[in-house]
Amino acid sequence: MTSHVLVGVDLGGTNLRAAVVDLDGGGRVLAEERAPVGDRTPEAVADLVQTLVERVADGAALRGVGIGFAGMLRGWTGVVANAPNFGWRDVDFRGLLRARLGPSVELYNDLNAIAFGETCFGAARGARDVLCVFVGTGIGAGIVTDGKLTIGASHLAGEFGHMKVVPGGRLCGCGARGCIEAYASGRNLATRARQDLATGKASFGSRRDNPADAVREVSLAVQIAGGAERVHAGHLDEAVRAGDAYACALWGEVAPLLGLAIANAVTLLNPSRVVLGGGVWEGAPRLRELVLAAYQEAVNGPSAEAAVIVATALGDTAGVLGAAALIAAGVIS
């Protein structure tokens, strides 16, 4: 083991992962530790990060610790402005971490870290201009421009999920209306479908004139899930593939909106690689088809020629590799 190690940390809403990484030769995890996030007070989470980082470093000095964090940062202050998964507002989390691990700790947005990991070592390796869009519980993106992570003026570049696609539309968790996240995120799809299906609402059904059909349709997605309260995007996708009218209508509404948002981002940014991933994306093959068709319809033609669309390649490893690569590249938070 080298005497100075580089550590990448992926701190999500439920799990913490810390890894000693080697960025040469394609990026490798040399050692790693994982733990569930228990106590969610800032001090307890900082303690847990310290424990795992020290354990994984195994006595070696820290060259740097890059942390990808699922929350919104306040500009360049190291302060977490808002982290719904932790219930934090205005927490100087970088300060807590530096007090425990030394000055070379930097905090990044988790999707930025994943996007940079996929760019340096994964699906967009070799590309200089990359857009990574992740459709999971929420929706977010990371942008790489000419080989560098685009962070923006106040750490908010890539807030793709809050691009508006339906003016005055559905209420988003951010408090605004019509964000793409309010339509296509896993959380919103599940909430909406569970409500619709539990109440027997067939708001889209083309066969509403026949109540028996409506019941059959509703029961299909619910049957797959084993209960209306369990339905998520994957079940809906399966129901779409089986011809369920409710699920088909939902995909028919949501997929064009997501395709439009991706298309507009590609038109504006002109990336050479578009990396798509996240739990919803990976678990809903029919949704993917529909979104990509809508994307092709809406994207600026010459911009689309340059943009190769690929799936994420690194899985869970992208975050730790990306966070370490960001700190190695001198990106401060």
Next chain:
Amino acid sequence: MTSHVLVGVDLGGTNLRAAVVDLDGGGRVLAEERAPVGDRTPEAVADLVQTLVERVADGAALRGVGIGFAGMLRGWTGVVANAPNFGWRDVDFRGLLRARLGPSVELYNDLNAIAFGETCFGAARGARDVLCVFVGTGIGAGIVTDGKLTIGASHLAGEFGHMKVVPGGRLCGCGARGCIEAYASGRNLATRARQDLATGKASFGSRRDNPADAVREVSLAVQIAGGAERVHAGHLDEAVRAGDAYACALWGEVAPLLGLAIANAVTLLNPSRVVLGGGVWEGAPRLRELVLAAYQEAVNGPSAEAAVIVATALGDTAGVLGAAALIAAGVIS
């Protein structure tokens, strides 16, 4: 005069401007030459550029010639893929210029050059992350990320005008439907209003039940312009301010779309400065108000906090200063 001069060229659809510039001390034009573009064959335009550059250089050696050009470039080849103003397709214009002026000639998109000029010396001076949107005959943008011009994978970053705002909507000059340019560009506003007004069409009028009102409404915008065939965005804006129902309805449709597109770009990019300009923007104060109100409604709140909105500051000088600054910064085409 120094022995090696830096020249910026702004080659628009109708006029050519070449300037020797000093990039120190805020950016200054030391000498300049202008000429209308007559013969539009590639060779004739290249000859004209050569003539003006040599005249303005006045015998000094060329350190570099940066050219902002109103056309779409093909990747990094120096080839003009498409320049509607000149009727060119797949013209190796950089090759023609290098044959005349030497190897240190680089070709940039005109809006990219203007955006970079405004960032280095004008309305966004000192800002690292900038979005410049120009609403004129067409609609386009330039993006600066962490102080560098964002060019994209194939020279198409900033194709803001072809972001889609109405799926399946109005036909755009690019061949696609629903682009913001098809709604809010000067060319499209004029074409649409002239057709509507010449035919007495009152497609939006809230007072269509009263034909006398409709006639009065139609005649207001036309009267201002001195003929339906002369109506442009400035006349429509004046008619809106006078309460004309047709013009009000048109602005009521177009302004929210433009505000939405700017908002989505700001949400995605997180700039610290948003520079807005162009002939339509400058000549339509009521449209500006409505667009900015719609922008505030649609933009991601925390992203908006970082984004200061300003008007262009350099006028015609932005293009030559920006093109020269790009070549000085080593940006090759």
